[in-house]
Amino acid sequence: MPNRKPATSNRQQQQHIKDLINKHSFFEDVWDVVRQIPKGRVTNYGAIANYLGTKMSARMVGWAMNAAFYAKPKVPAHRVVNRNGMLSGKAHFATPDLMQQLLEKEKIEVRKDKVVKFNELFWDPAKELIL
DNA sequence: AGTATGACTCATT
DNA sequence: AAATGAGCCATAC
Numbered sequence: 001m002p003n004r005k006p007a008t009s010n011r012q013q014q015q016h017i018k019d020l021i022n023k024h025s026f027f028e029d030v031w032d033v034v035r036q037i038p039k040g041r042v043t044n045y046g047a048i049a050n051y052l053g054t055k056m057s058a059r060m061v062g063w064a065m066n067a068a069f070y071a072k073p074k075v076p077a078h079r080v081v082n083r084n085g086m087l088s089g090k091a092h093f094a095t096p097d098l099m100q101q102l103l104e105k106e107k108i109e110v111r112k113d114k115v116v117k118f119n120e121l122f123w124d125p126a127k128e129l130i131l
Numbered sequence: 132a133g134t135a136t137g138a139c140t141c142a143t144t
Numbered sequence: 145a146a147a148t149g150a151g152c153c154a155t156a157c
Contacts, residue, residue: 026154045139049152056152058139063154065138082139089138136156144148 026052030064031071033125037079040106041123042115044083051125065089078102085118 033048045058045065052061061080068075069092078099082088087110090099100110109116 046141049139054152056140058152059137060139060153062138068138077138080138083141087138092138134157137154139152140150142148142150144146 026057026060027064027067027071030061031068031075033129034065034068034075034077034080035073036125036129037076037123040108040121042079042081042085042103042108042118042121043123043125044081044085046083047122047124047126048080051129062089066092076102079106079123081115081118085115085122087113087115 029052030048033051034043037043045061046055048061049055049057065075065077065080068077077089078087078093080089087099087103090096090113093099100113103110103115108121115121
């Protein structure tokens with residue numbers, strides 16, 4: 001029988017993510033910060049990375065958001081955009097428009113895939129979330 | 132074990 | 145202003 005695809009992916013991947021959650025991980029730290037973003041505010045990857053140590057680890061924050069799909073409690077990943085306020089991660093949500101819809105539900109204006117008042121709404125954990 | 136990739140960002144050209 | 149290269153580092157293959 002032709003090489004049937006073993007149902008590895010989802011199950012094992014989720015288990016792997018759970019393992020990451022259980023032990024102290026970079027992801028956990030990221031999610032912790034993201035969960036504290038006030039409703040109606042947004043931040044970006046670099047700010048979170050900077051708050052956690054080096055701002056050059058922004059790519060890892062993006063990875064954490066990707067993994068946030070499995071995170072519980074839920075992580076408001078839609079409040080994290082790139083440094084220009086653009087919804088760079090919207091393609092990774094369940095539906096392409098979900099991210100924008102979630103933002104608009106919080107009274108955040110989104111136009112052409114970017115947060116209109118990004119500068120006003122920007123929430124910097126390093127400044128506003130003093131340990 | 133080495134290479135490639137990424138929901139990023141910054142400096143340089 | 146747009147393109148390019150570099151730095152970052154966990155995962156995937």
